[in-house]
Amino acid sequence: MEPSFDDVWAECEDLFAQAREQLTTLKTPQPAHVIQASVNALFRTTHTLKGMAGMLGFPRFSQAAHRMEDIFDLMRQGRLRSTDSLIETLESGIQALESGLAGLRRGQPEPDDYLHALRRRLGELEALARPPEGAVLDLTSLLDLPPDVLKALSEYERTRVTAVLLAGIPIHGIRVRLDLRTFDERLRALSEAAGAQGELISTLPLEAPEDQEELCFLLLIAAQVLEIQGLGALPGEGLEVLELADPERIPASLRSEPIALSAPAPATEAPQPSLPAGVASQDVEVLRLPAQRVEELEARLMAVAQVRDSASQVLRQLQGAGGDRPLVMMGEMETGLLEVQKSLLQMRMVKVESLFRRIEPMVKALSRDMGKPVRLSFQGGDLELERSLLGRLTDPFLHLVRNALDHGLEGSSERLAQGKAETGSLKISASQRGRNLRFDIRDDGRGFDLARIEARGIAMGLLKAGQAHSSEDLHRLTLEPGFSTQERASQISGRGVGMDVVRSEVEGMGGEIQISSELNRGSLVRLSLPLSRAVVGCLKVRCGHQDFGIPLSHVLRIQASPAGLTGGSRVEVLGEDLPMESLQACLGLPEPAGGQRLLVVLRQQGATVNASLEIALGVDEVVGRADLLLRSLPELAHAPGIMGGSLQEQGILWVLDPEAVMGLAMDSLMRRVAGV
Amino acid sequence: MSETLLLLHARAAGREILLPVSDLREVVASTAVTPLPGGPPGIQGVVLHQGEFLPVLDWTAIQGCPARLEPTVAIAVLRPRLGLPLEGLTGTVAAPVEGWLDSVEGDPWGPILAGLCRIGDRDLHLLDPDRLLAMLHRLRKGR
Numbered sequence: 156m157e158p159s160f161d162d163v164w165a166e167c168e169d170l171f172a173q174a175r176e177q178l179t180t181l182k183t184p185q186p187a188h189v190i191q192a193s194v195n196a197l198f199r200t201t202h203t204l205k206g207m208a209g210m211l212g213f214p215r216f217s218q219a220a221h222r223m224e225d226i227f228d229l230m231r232q233g234r235l236r237s238t239d240s241l242i243e244t245l246e247s248g249i250q251a252l253e254s255g256l257a258g259l260r261r262g263q264p265e266p267d268d269y270l271h272a273l274r275r276r277l278g279e280l281e282a283l284a285r286p287p288e289g290a291v292l293d294l295t296s297l298l299d300l301p302p303d304v305l306k307a308l309s310e311y312e313r314t315r316v317t318a319v320l321l322a323g324i325p326i327h328g329i330r331v332r333l334d335l336r337t338f339d340e341r342l343r344a345l346s347e348a349a350g351a352q353g354e355l356i357s358t359l360p361l362e363a364p365e366d367q368e369e370l371c372f373l374l375l376i377a378a379q380v381l382e383i384q385g386l387g388a389l390p391g392e393g394l395e396v397l398e399l400a401d402p403e404r405i406p407a408s409l410r411s412e413p414i415a416l417s418a419p420a421p422a423t424e425a426p427q428p429s430l431p432a433g434v435a436s437q438d439v440e441v442l443r444l445p446a447q448r449v450e451e452l453e454a455r456l457m458a459v460a461q462v463r464d465s466a467s468q469v470l471r472q473l474q475g476a477g478g479d480r481p482l483v484m485m486g487e488m489e490t491g492l493l494e495v496q497k498s499l500l501q502m503r504m505v506k507v508e509s510l511f512r513r514i515e516p517m518v519k520a521l522s523r524d525m526g527k528p529v530r531l532s533f534q535g536g537d538l539e540l541e542r543s544l545l546g547r548l549t550d551p552f553l554h555l556v557r558n559a560l561d562h563g564l565e566g567s568s569e570r571l572a573q574g575k576a577e578t579g580s581l582k583i584s585a586s587q588r589g590r591n592l593r594f595d596i597r598d599d600g601r602g603f604d605l606a607r608i609e610a611r612g613i614a615m616g617l618l619k620a621g622q623a624h625s626s627e628d629l630h631r632l633t634l635e636p637g638f639s640t641q642e643r644a645s646q647i648s649g650r651g652v653g654m655d656v657v658r659s660e661v662e663g664m665g666g667e668i669q670i671s672s673e674l675n676r677g678s679l680v681r682l683s684l685p686l687s688r689a690v691v692g693c694l695k696v697r698c699g700h701q702d703f704g705i706p707l708s709h710v711l712r713i714q715a716s717p718a719g720l721t722g723g724s725r726v727e728v729l730g731e732d733l734p735m736e737s738l739q740a741c742l743g744l745p746e747p748a749g750g751q752r753l754l755v756v757l758r759q760q761g762a763t764v765n766a767s768l769e770i771a772l773g774v775d776e777v778v779g780r781a782d783l784l785l786r787s788l789p790e791l792a793h794a795p796g797i798m799g800g801s802l803q804e805q806g807i808l809w810v811l812d813p814e815a816v817m818g819l820a821m822d823s824l825m826r827r828v829a830g831v
Numbered sequence: 832m833s834e835t836l837l838l839l840h841a842r843a844a845g846r847e848i849l850l851p852v853s854d855l856r857e858v859v860a861s862t863a864v865t866p867l868p869g870g871p872p873g874i875q876g877v878v879l880h881q882g883e884f885l886p887v888l889d890w891t892a893i894q895g896c897p898a899r900l901e902p903t904v905a906i907a908v909l910r911p912r913l914g915l916p917l918e919g920l921t922g923t924v925a926a927p928v929e930g931w932l933d934s935v936e937g938d939p940w941g942p943i944l945a946g947l948c949r950i951g952d953r954d955l956h957l958l959d960p961d962r963l964l965a966m967l968h969r970l971r972k973g974r
Binding site: 450453456457458461701742743744786788789791792793794802806807809 | 863865867868869870871874877879881882883884885886911912913964967
């Protein structure tokens with residue numbers, strides 16, 4: 156790949172991310188001007204993609220992007236009605252372009268038609284579009300403006316005037332006089348303020364008096380109500396609001412055939428000052444920087460933190476010389492530094508939801524194409540993962556979802572015959588487990604046919620006949636290169652390439668993949684991916700002379716014991732009799748002679764009350780709670796029970812992996828019972 | 832035209848050693864190593880290096896290491912992100928074309944050496960970072 160194209164690829168990725176956001180906006184009820192803004196943004200996005208593809212030398216991609224651009228153009232002119240089916244088709248189209256781009260980036264040749272699967276539906280959409288001509292559909296004459304001003308409206312603006320009026324939204328005019336020296340800045344401010352209240356259809360220059368250094372403008376705004384106070388006009392600008400067109404004046408016959416993009420906002424639903432995310436993102440400046448720069452900044456910040464720690468220690472030694480003030484100032488610095496570190500971390504992170512957003516349209520499209528109704532659910536979208544992982548995860552996820560629909564879930568009749576619900580279930584959940592982000596992709600389909608996998612494995616020479624093969628081994632076999640039980644590839648999956656690619660991609664990120672299934676009950680594919688950095692809310696405890704952090708997500712309770720307890724004791728916690736183990740024993744450190752009086756009760760994350768592992772962990776001291784910037788340990792230094800470290804004033808503080816510590820505690824307790 | 836191989840001449844675990852400069856990220860002044868409870872064998876703990884945790888080798892995990900080690904003055908940071916504590920630094924030397932020997936049979940360091948190199952009148956141990964890492968993995972597996 157040409158290194159100089161890196162920026163272009165990255166920009167394309169951003170454009171797709173924006174397109175997905177805009178499409179999400181279109182799927183939910185929104186005021187008409189928000190819908191219009193989203194459609195406009197999608198039109199611009201596909202237009203830009205078309206140009207970029209041309210620049211990169213991919214003419215067929217460019218043609219496909221052009222096709223999508225045409226559809227968005229019809230929508231923005233109000234010639235295509237926004238329906239669920241239309242949005243679904245557009246999502247599929249954007250998805251097809253995005254997958255196509257990923258393929259091109261991997262060096263795959265261009266397909267004949269990126270939108271082949273959608274060709275028929277796109278054609279139908281274009282046929283449904285209303286013709287642009289026709290006096291009946293041009294309602295600009297309803298605007299109370301001089302003919303020469305009306306002539307200045309572009310074709311697009313005329314169609315918007317028509318569309319909003321048919322949608323029952325009045326059109327207002329804002330006439331304003333602006334100082335020649337600052338008019339551009341003021342016009343922008345006024346346009347933004349007006350755009351926040353409705354759809355800004357046009358900005359028209361008006362004739363200004365010759366003897367004054369001013370320019371006059373007329374802004375056309377479609378809004379149910381326009382509040383003059385919210386426009387932020389300055390004294391001397393002579394701002395005036397005009398009622399240019401009233402939808403009530405439209406003939407009843409036309410009003411019965413609305414061609415608006417969405418239902419008009421109810422009168423009570425005045426546009427909010429803060430626009431929805433999809434719209435606001437157009438106004439937010441996005442900086443694209445090489446990740447290395449952020450890494451360098453983080454490293455420098457870490458060096459500053461080290462200096463701060465040394466200074467803090469010196470200050471403690473000199474305590475008293477300047478009162479408490481220097482120490483208080485150090486504390487403020489520490490808080491500030493952690494905030495900066497958190498902000499830097501957030502720059503690298505993105506919500507898991509954005510991954511889910513990529514999957515949803517594909518599942519819907521596959522469900523429809525394959526005739527298999529699916530109930531799709533997501534969980535854990537609020538968790539965050541590193542942006543770099545997101546890009547790498549999309550393709551493996553899409554493949555796994557395709558597999559689940561193609562091979563896992565049965566058709567309706569088969570499900571009914573088996574006594575299952577007619578609609579299949581596909582659940583995708585994310586959860587943080589220690590230093591890992593875990594994704595579960597669970598379906599309630601037919602599960603893996605292990606007998607068939609075994610037979611195929613033997614036939615391919617991957618397994619030996621006559622030997623017993625565990626369920627785990629057989630599931631794992633499906634991740635081997637070239638393995639497939641399909642004699643012939645289906646159009647969706649089953650080509651025998653993919654699962655091994657999924658595995659290598661996941662392992663390339665330092666992660667793991669596990670598969671399990673039960674015949675006719677369903678399958679679970681579990682991906683565990685290590686996070687290199689995270690901010691974790693922790694309980695700080697002390698054992699021996701060392702501090703440790705225990706993630707609060709797993710801390711059920713802190714309890715004091717009247718007498719010192721040693722590992723292997725039993726303690727009563729909230730009426731439950733729980734085993735107790737010393738943290739030192741879990742980590743291979745010497746246990747305190749007199750036992751421990753403080754207990755931290757841990758519970759497995761996500762476990763239910765009825766089926767959970769709880770254990771009381773003995774510690775010497777509870778120091779307090781803190782948000783810790785966690786850094787993972789390199790593979791060479793992996794230690795059981797420790798998920799990473801955080802730089803603190805006193806040095807490195809180890810953050811415990813609660814699930815692993817619970818495992819270590821159980822091992823230690825069993826050794827005690829066995830007397831070894 | 833052949834390129835000259837540059838070697839770092841240092842002292843570690845009581846031995847005169849050589850390390851290919853091409854295998855090094857840098858050599859940094861020694862800082863206190865934070866022990867890692869329950870850490871893998873062969874790793875004494877970590878130090879902070881360029882904002883990341885750097886595992887530091889524990890020479891005592893290698894057979895033939897003296898029971899008592901001299902204080903560390905510097906840490907050689909290998910490319911695969913492993914710190915080697917050094918007791919002294921002599922400088923760099925160009926690898927000689929001749930004078931290479933196999934490591935002495937029975938030397939407990941044999942599995943981590945690429946060979947011996949005669950510089951002046953002394954035979955110096957050329958450390959092989961790949962073999963060293965392989966040894967660490969073996970230690971961890973055998974835990």
